[in-house]
Every structure is written in C-alpha cells, then in structure tokens.
Amino acid sequence: MSENKNTPEDEARLIEEVASAWRPHDSSELRFHPAWHDLDESAREAAFDIAARLRPMEAALDPGGLSTTARAVLARIRSAR
C-alpha cells in the first residue's frame, strides 16, 4: 500500500493532475501518470471519481461529443497511420 506524505493542498493538486487525460506515451509499455505514484489508494480512487464525472462534461462541451480521453486515443490512432 502506498503511503501518503502529501499535504492536503499538494494532494488536491496531484489528484487534479491524475484526473486529466494526459498520459506519457511509450510504444513498448503502458505508462502511468507520474503523479499517480505520489497518491495513496484513497486519493487514487478520488482521482478516478473526478475523471468519471469530468469526462461526460468534456464530451458535452466538445463539438464531436468526445471526452479528452477519446480525443487523446483518436489522436494516437490518426498519428499511427
């Protein structure tokens, strides 16, 4: 189990970062968000819950109806062609 050494303010910012759709890319392996490793289990679940609530809002604001997750994937698909 991870140990949380963050202040509440640091933790809130790390959670917000991890809830984003940006992830480092590596064609050879799946890469986690660097900030994910700095969160304890409950904070990781909090980041999940924020992302789950945020993505429908993003999709509703996107002309194509896509969340930032779907747009990131679509960009990788199109760049691979």
Place this chain on the structure above:
Amino acid sequence: MSDLDVHLAAIAAGDAGAYARWMAGAEPVLRAGLRRFAAHVDTEAVLQETLLRVWQVAPRFVSDGRPDGLVRLGHRIARNLAISELRKRGGQPPEALPSATIDPRPPDPMLRGVIEGCREKLPAKPAQALDARLQSGGLDPDDVLAERLGMKKNTFLQNFTRARALLAACLERHGVDLDAELA
C-alpha cells in the same frame, strides 16, 4: 438501450470517425468497469490502452449476435490489462470480480445545452484553465498548458479545480445530476 455494434462494419473498414462515435458511447461503461482497480492501477492509462487495442483488433472481431459485442470485448481487454498491470506491481486482483453491467447509453442531449450556458458564466481564469485542457484534448501535460497561459502549474490546477466545481454546481442548479448520469 443502444447497440454500439451498429458502428462495427465501418470500424472494421478502418473508419476512425466511426470509432470515435463508438468511443463516445463505450468510454463511460468501460471506465466504470475499472472502478474496482482504481486504488491499484492508473485506470486512465489502462482505459486509453484498451481503446487503442479495441481499434487494433476490431477488423478481426466476430460478433456472437448479442448487442454490444465490441464493448464486451473492450471490457475483457480492460480487465485483463488492469490485472496484468496490478501483478507487475506485485499486487493481486480483487477477489470478488462481479460482472460489470454493460449498458452503453447515448449522451444526454440536455447536458450539452445546459453545460454551454454554465461555461459562459465561469470567471476568466478558471475558464482559461478549462479551455486549455479541452483544446489540448489530453495531448499535453498540465505544466505545458499552464506555461501557455502564463500561470504556474499550481495556479493552473487550482483554477481548473474551481472551474470543475463551478460547472458541477451550475449543472446541479439546472437539474442535471451527474451521478445519475453515471449510475
């Protein structure tokens, strides 16, 4: 209930636009299926890798005749990826693995109408942070987005948090229950 397999033939033919429409419906249900792994693996990374792999295997996918076959395949890929990543880190999968409900639903058209109005009411700095994330579409880390806006990363994240909270409160005032949407 909708059947996202209506997009299957076009996806199999390499139509990325059709895959985008499939993702719009499939993403929430695939994400929900990863909730039980959220404490142990980066589910956003697992989800994006799952969506890439579904695209790659879709041309070889053979439907069993039941609805949402490609979503069910995605669900299996996501679960296996999550378990694989968990084991790489020395963890064990959760003992109880109840089957996730697979019922993709089309986005609520009411949400789109209300949320545009809510965005227009955001204060300038939170609106800038929100727009930066939306325009980037998940392609840039927050320190890059912050620099573009002339903000420190911490300031950017505080503004984004505020934008998210204000949007959620505004939606609630207009009768949009995001938790019900996600249930």
